[in-house]
Amino acid sequence: EIVLTQSPATLSVSPGERATLSCRASQSVGSKLAWFQQKPGQAPRLLISGASTRATGIPARFSGSGSGTEFTLTISSLQSEDFAVYYCQQYNNWPPWTFGQGTKVEIK
C-alpha cells in the first residue's frame, strides 16, 4: 500500500499570499496524483489530476507539479474561498486508492 504524507498539517496564510502544499509518496506513483479541496460540510472537489492538470472550472491560481514521490500544490494568491482542507490521492497502485492525511489552509 502506498502511503502519502502531506505537509504541513496546517498552513497559516494571509489573503493574497502564496500557499505551497507538499505531498510525498512512499514509492513512486509516476504522475498519477490528484489533489482535492474540501470545505466544511462539503464533499471533496477535484482540483488537479495527473499531478498538474487542472480540472474543469478550477481557477488558474491553482497549480500542481512533481512526479515520482514528491508533489506540490501551489495556490498563487489565496482568496477567501480557498481556505479549506486539501488532500492528495494516488491512483498508480491500486487497490487500495490512498489519500494523504490532509493540509488545512487557514487564515493568518
Add this chain to the structure above:
Amino acid sequence: EVQLVESGGNLVQPGGSLRLSCAASGFTFSSYEMNWVRQAPGRGLEWVSYISSSVHIIYYADSVKGRFTISRDNAKNSLFLQMNSLRAEDTAIYYCARHNYYEHYFDYWGQGVLVTVSS
C-alpha cells in the same frame, strides 16, 4: 450536470446492518466505475470499495472486507453499499465517487450520508 445523491444513512447499533444507496444522473452510469469513500468525524478520507462498470471486478478495503458488499443496478442508475456487522469505527460520512472515464481518480463526489454506529 453530473449528480450523485446518497441516501440511507442512520444511527445503528453495533453489530447491526445498513444499506446505502447512491442515485446517479447526468451521465451514462453504466459506463463508469464507481466507489465508496468514507470520512470519520474530523478525520481524513478512506477509500472503502470499488466496482467496475460491468460489475465483474470488485475490491474492498481490508477494514471492511467480509462485512460490506458493493453492488450496482445499471438499469436504475444506482450504486449500493450493504454494510453488516457494523462497528463503532465504521461511523463516518460515506460518499459515492465516480471514477474518471480514462483514469483511475475520482472526479465527481456525492454530498455524503452520515452513518453513526452507537449503542
